Amino acid sequence: MGNAFSSDGLETGQDVGRQQAVTEARRKVPSARPASELAKKEDWPFIRECLGKMLLFNHLDDDMQNQIVGDMYERRIGAGEILIREGDTGLAASELYVVSAGEFEVLQRRRGANLRVNMKRRGDTFGEVSLMYNSPRGATVAATQDSVVWVLERDVFRAHARVGQETATQQVELFLNSVPILSALTKEEKLVLVDAAEEAVFPPGTTVVRQGDAGDAFFIIKDGEAVVYQEERGGGGDGAGGAASRRRVNQLFRSDFFGEQALLGNVPRAATVESVTRLVCLVLGRETFTAVLGPLEALLKREKSPQVVNQRLLKLQARGGPTRIPAEVVVRRKQHGSGEWDVVRTRGHADEVEELGGTSVAESGGTPRRQLVVTEGMVLGTGAFSRVCVARDEAKGRTFALKRMRKSGVVQCPEHVFCEQTITRNLTHPFCIRQYASFQDKYHLYFLMDYMGGGDLMDVLVADAHVISVRKDAGGVRQGCFAPKVKVLKGLDNSVARFYVASLVLALDYLHQHNIVYRDLKPENVFIDTGGHIKLGDFGFAKASSWLGGLWRPLENGRKTYTFCGTPGYVAPENVLAQGYNFSVDWWGLGVLMYVLLTGRQPFTSPKTDDPMVVMRRIVDEKFRIAFPPYVHPVARDLILRLLERRPARRLGMLAGRAGDIKRHAWFEGFDWDALEARKMDPPRRPKGQDATKRIQELTEGERHEKPHQESAEEMEECEAVFADF
Known part of the structure; x- marks a missing residue:
């Protein structure tokens, strides 16, 4: 879309411009x-x-x-x-x-x-x-x-990286299973501890813990050898307690552990542990343990009832998938130039057509069938293989958004299409876009979804962001009113950004409770309705629980996914490094999005760079410090940095309080969460007419009208086979 906005030569289009999301494509044939x-x-x-x-x-x-x-x-x-x-x-x-x-x-x-x-x-x-x-x-x-x-x-690389990460995780989980004091923890909780533990290396002859010191960490030996000593004071006169004697009481090797009582409280160390060889340990501090799981004492006292892993998922599946009973959906669209109407007859599902008020039409043989007629209107947006148009349901006159995808363009990643179909059909949250019907013709797949007439968050940002002058201190020295003024880009006002971020916290919390990880959070995927409220949309990269061996295997039970997908600049470190991830990537994405809303630029593109690898290195580099413009309030900075914590287990949203930790952050002090979720909170900004139409007006004729179909017979055969059950 070019430069989003500029003033006095300051170009900002790269910082807030629309970015294409990416995912690993499925190969037709494995390379020989x-x-x-x-x-x-x-x-x-x-x-x-x-x-x-x-x-x-x-x-x-x-x-x-x-x-x-x-x-x-x-x-x-x-x-x-x-x-x-x-x-x-x-x-x-x-x-x-x-x-x-x-x-x-x-x-x-x-x-x-x-x-x-x-x-x-x-x-x-x-x-x-x-x-x-x-x-x-x-x-x-x-x-x-x-x-x-x-x-x-x-x-080859990503397969090895995945196996290596899974093997390392299983090894640490095995270590944790051998610790009696942790026996009350669930598998999910132990896997959280795997991510929270830090690796520490001690040279030979190092005192790892000393008898009598306050204990605040627990150790598991990953490699090497250590020896345990106890000091005892003999009886002596003059109340001196006598001379101390040192006694060797144990030898520790790989998978042994020590210091576990420190997880319960500030208990003095009962012995001294010294490394004999180079010692590699996994270290888990009590403070970290409490942050990610809560106090161990409370976990030990809880009732050991069976874990009902399907409970939340069953709520989501209340509507299930569409029936296989066919019905016809007629799509009407105007021909380019002539003004005549094209009529496309597609295969849909009877239950969806009936819910939308489709009419009964008699076949030539007298058998009635259900039919729904929708009329396409103006184009709302286009992608590499898709476009979204306004559509009107002729039965009830309701306005929808009609998403059309070219089969040949998405046939290499059909899992994303089917995931979006299943997830969006079953979403019932006020801040998530819902799908009402899916159907297909020879060349295309269709979704009939909520119409959002206010554009998206990128439109809001482009419309409201502006350049301001601020004083900049030089070399870390505060100069006050004598500091020179510089021009910087300012994003949304604090109250406006807080409203949108809070809405997304509720949406993500809902998805995570139903075992769905969204994976592509960015302003372009957050849509605004005509009243000013948001809905999270474009679930093409979302991933839900999978059905394996007759059991639902939810992500929350410690399972991870390894597919690289998302938008460069928004992806989390664990995604970049192929370490496996779950809901953690969504909270990272929220941190990036919050930064973008407040500043109009991304946190990892400054100093300015066009190289995606430079951005990726900054994302994973713990030494890289995010720079904030001087107008960003310290409380907002704190929330962003806690969401952009590079260790997933320590990221806000992934701790024991989950999304509640974010809601209780000082940036949301006094915020009425109940009113927001009930949609009784007045949006701080209502869409202006140009917000929703600006990009539509910018679409070229080539974007408005698709190229002629050029798929080969073999391609069409593959598309038909892959999407037969759509």
């Missing part, structure tokens, strides 16, 4: 290992050294690094041959390369010409972002001489 040789074992240390500079590789342990390198293979590239083409996507953008021999030039298209911007030689790597998601190649890479590269495929 080329006949080229695997990387030789003697080359592994060098390859590991090269990959060690990468964000995704350097956090893995030695065994995992060796397994990944062991699956890399050589590819020979002749002089003049192009290895990467700028703009390539799909399989052509799913590999990372390490130069083994030879030389490559890196070319970028600028002002109609290819310019050399870099050279790659032995040991250099390129294509790191391809290990995360299907991002278009940013440059062309061509060999200047006969060359060799080692190749790492995205599927």
Whole structure:
């Protein structure tokens, strides 16, 4: 959409511009290992050294690094041959390369010409972002001489990363299962502790805990050896208690633990523990334990009743899925230019058509069938393979939004489509968009959903944000009224942002209670109704519980998902690093969104950068400090930083109080949550006419009218098979 707004030469379009969400695409056919040789074992240390500079590789342990390198293979590239083409996507953008021999030039298209911007030689790597998601190649890479590269495929890397993370989690869970004092905890609670524990390394001869000191942490030995001593004072005269004697009482090895009583209270250490070898421990502090689960004493006293894991999920499934009984939905749309009407007959579901007031129409043989007629109106928005239009139900005259998706565009990721169909049909929350019917024709899939006439939060931000002048202190020295003034972008007023963020807290809390992780929170996916309230929409990336082995396996029982999806700049560290995630990514996304609403820019794009890998590195780098404009209140800063906590188990929203911790934060002091949830709170801002129509007016004719269908017979056959049960 170009620059969102600017003043006095300050460009801000990149900061708040609409961004495309991404996900890992499903391959039609797994890539076959080329006949080229695997990387030789003697080359592994060098390859590991090269990959060690990468964000995704350097956090893995030695065994995992060796397994990944062991699956890399050589590819020979002749002089003049192009290895990467700028703009390539799909399989052509799913590999990372390490130069083994030879030389490559890196070319970028600028002002109609290819310019050399870099050279790659032995040991250099390129294509790191391809290990995360299907991002278009940013440059062309061509060999200047006969060359060799080692190749790492995205599927191989992420499969290894997933197995490694799951193995490590299972190992720590096994350790926790052996601790008697934690036996009352559920599996879910123990897995929360797995994420909350920190790894600490002690050199040989280090005193880890000292007898008599106040205990505040619990230790599990992950690797190494330690010895336990107790000091006893012998009897002596003059009340001195006698001389102390040191007695060796135990030897500790891998999976042993000590200090568990510290989780109950400030109990003095009963013995001294010293490391014999290099000692690697998982450390869990009492303060951390209490924050993520609550006091251990309370957990031990609770009633040990069976956990009903399906309770909340069954509420969500009250309506279930659509019936398989067919019905017809007729879609009417005007032809481009002629003003004549096109009539498209689609396959729908009888129960949905009946609920919407569809009429009975007699077939030629006299058998009645249900039919619903909807008429398309103006275009509300478009995507790569979809568009959303205003639609009117001719039976009752109600206005809806009609989302149309091209089958051939989404056939590689059908799980997202079916997830959205199931989830949105069953949502019953005032701040979540609901789907009323789904149907399909030969080329398209359709959703009939709530109509939101006020645009989205990005429209609100673009309309209300403005440039202000503030005084900036130099070099950390406060200069007060003598400080020079600088122009900065200011987002929404505090009260307006608080209303929207609070509404999203309620929506996310509802989804999480029903075992749904949203995964793509950003202003473009938060829609405004004509009265000014919000609804969370676009559930294409949402993930719900899955049906496995006859049992519902909800995410809240410790299960995680590993698919990279979301919008760069909004994704959480655990998503970037392929460590597995659940509801934690939504609270991280809320922190990013709150920052964007208040400032008009993203927290990880400053200092300004166009490189997604720089943004990703900042997201996972604990040393990177988010900069706040001076007008952001300290209480708002605190909430944002607690949501942008890089350790998921310590993130606000993931602690023992869950969403209640966010509601009780000082930024919401005096806020009437009950009135908001009942929609009895007056919105601080009502949509203006231009908010909802600005992007519609900006749509080009090419965006308004789809290209002719060019799918092959094979593609159509695949689409029909994949979406037969839609």
